[in-house]
Amino acid sequence: xxxxxxxxxxxxxxxxxxxxxxxxxxxxxxxxxxxxxxxxxxxxxxxxxxxxxxxxxxxxxxxxxxxxxxxxxxxxxxxxxxxxxxxxxxxxxxxxxxxxxxxxxxxxxxxxxxxxxxxxxxxxxxxxxxxxxxxxxxxxxxxxxxxxxxxxxxxxxxxxxxxxxxxxxxxxxxxxxxxxxxxxxxxxxxxxxxxxxxxxxxxxxxxxxxxxxxxxxxxxxxxxxxxxxxxxxxxxxxxxxxxxxxxxxxxxxxxxxxxxxxxxxxxxxxxxxxxxxxxxxxxxxxxxxxxxxxxxxxxxxxxxxxxxxxxxxxxxxxxxxxxxxxxxxxxxxxxxxxxxxxxxxxxx
Numbered sequence: 001x002x003x004x005x006x007x008x009x010x011x012x013x014x015x016x017x018x019x020x021x022x023x024x025x026x027x028x029x030x031x032x033x034x035x036x037x038x039x040x041x042x043x044x045x046x047x048x049x050x051x052x053x054x055x056x057x058x059x060x061x062x063x064x065x066x067x068x069x070x071x072x073x074x075x076x077x078x079x080x081x082x083x084x085x086x087x088x089x090x091x092x093x094x095x096x097x098x099x100x101x102x103x104x105x106x107x108x109x110x111x112x113x114x115x116x117x118x119x120x121x122x123x124x125x126x127x128x129x130x131x132x133x134x135x136x137x138x139x140x141x142x143x144x145x146x147x148x149x150x151x152x153x154x155x156x157x158x159x160x161x162x163x164x165x166x167x168x169x170x171x172x173x174x175x176x177x178x179x180x181x182x183x184x185x186x187x188x189x190x191x192x193x194x195x196x197x198x199x200x201x202x203x204x205x206x207x208x209x210x211x212x213x214x215x216x217x218x219x220x221x222x223x224x225x226x227x228x229x230x231x232x233x234x235x236x237x238x239x240x241x242x243x244x245x246x247x248x249x250x251x252x253x254x255x256x257x258x259x260x261x262x263x264x265x266x267x268x269x270x271x272x273x274x275x276x277x278x279x280x281x282x283x284x285x286x287x288x289x290x291x292x293x294x295x296x297x298x299x300x301x302x303x304x305x306x307x308x309x310x311x312x313x314x315x316x317x318x319x320x321x322x323x324x325x326x327x328x329x330x331x332x333x334x335x336x337x338x339x340x341x342x343x344x345x346x347x348x
Contacts (some may be wrong), residue, residue: 025194025201026152026163028106028128029187033073033085035333038321039308040271041285046180046210046223048144048173051317052089053335055100055134058184059146060169062098062136067091068339075333078325080109097137100148104130113157124157134167145170152203156195165189165203178214183207206230214275223271227289233258234266236293266292281310283321294325301327315342 032042034053045058050065053073066089073085087102106128113122129152136146145168152163166189171182187203194200207230212223228234235258258266266289274282284307291304301324308321316338323331 025161025191026128026130026154026165026187026203028104028130028154029150029152029165029204030206031083031104031106032321032323032331032333033075033083033104034071035073035075035308035319035321035335036283036310038075038323038331038333039283039285039306039310039319040223040321041225041269041287041290041306042323043208043210043225043227043269044223044271045169045184045208045225046182046212047221048171048180052087052100052337053085055089055098055136055146056085056087056102056104056132056148058169058171058182059100059134059136059148059167060144060171060182060184062089062100062134062146063138063144064091064098066098066100068341069337070340071335071337073333073335075331077331078329082107082109092135095137097135100132100134100136102130102132102134104132126156127154129153136169142174143170143172150189152189152191154195159195160193161191161195162193163189163191163203178216180212181210183209219275221273221275223273225269225271226267227269228267233263234289235263262292265289279312281312283308283310290325294329296326296328299327303327315339 032038034057036051036053037044037057043057044054047054048061048063050069052066052069053071055062055066069089071085071087075083083106085102085104087100089098089100092099108126110123110125112120113124114120130150132148132150134146134148136144138144148167150165152165154161165187167184167186168188169182169184171180173180186206186208188205189203191200206228208225208227209229210223210225212221214221237257269285269287271285276282287304291300295303303324303326306321306323308319311318316336319335321333
């Protein structure tokens with residue numbers, strides 16, 4: 001535990017956490033590619049089991065249960081945007097650790113290409129790609145660490161961008177008490193080739209911490225995710241609201257600022273998993289930050305909520321996740337995870 005705390009203190013002292021919103025590149029890194037993660041609000045980093053897809057979100061979760069596992073994910077968003085992930089993991093016996101490989105992508109669909117005067121000259125299909133290699137290992141009985149490096153590529157019409165990023169993670173687990181505490185520092189890196197010359201920017205670096213606990217005598221697992229810990233105020237204030245005057249009274253319209261409790265709430269996502277049986281899990285999460293960012297003023301509805309289900313069979317598992325942005329948009333995701341060795345055994 002002391003090593004985990006020291007690790008955190010060293011990281012928050014880094015200069016790369018001085019970024020502010022709107023100055024980073026490759027926002028595709030913040031996409032939830034796993035359906036299980038989607039069901040929990042987009043980030044789920046606090047369970048260490050056989051789900052290889054979680055090892056991509058948090059490399060310190062890589063373990064022997066993921067050996068030879070392959071994950072296939074596909075997600076559909078409003079507006080015809082598609083995204084997906086292919087990943088796998090392998091026990092690296094010679095170097096006493098566990099490795100992972102993954103390919104993530106976002107396809108934004110066909111768009112019209114126009115000149116400055118609006119003349120249509122053709123169509124193009126913008127896309128983002130992330131190729132990653134990860135490594136995790138146990139350094140003590142209850143403590144494991146992980147590192148993941150990513151090569152980033154974006155192609156928008158005739159423009160393209162390249163970048164590199166690194167994720168660093170540490171996880172403390174107490175199997176007897178069925179608790180887990182983890183820390184992940186995501187997206188440390190930068191563009192080395194911008195879309196235009198001299199436009200290189202840093203990646204959307206983010207510190208996350210999460211805690212999970214499984215009740216001993218009830219089928220519930222509770223998790224709490226704290227995100228964007230390298231920023232204090234992540235609430236959004238529309239700059240166009242400042243300076244407005246009521247046309248009837250002539251008085252200035254007061255811009256409502258988030259109070260301290262709301263600013264804290266923006267950082268936390270409670271998550272719960274109902275373990276109905278060995279083969280069926282139900283999932284629920286609420287992201288206050290996403291609700292405040294995306295909800296429609298007159299129809300907040302279920303903005304910020306996410307749901308999902310996990311079904312576990314003998315040779316494969318199937319996960320579904322639904323993340324609600326607002327009444328106007330949502331994301332559906334499905335993930336199939338399997339181990340080829342299980343199919344070989346069935347044939348023999």
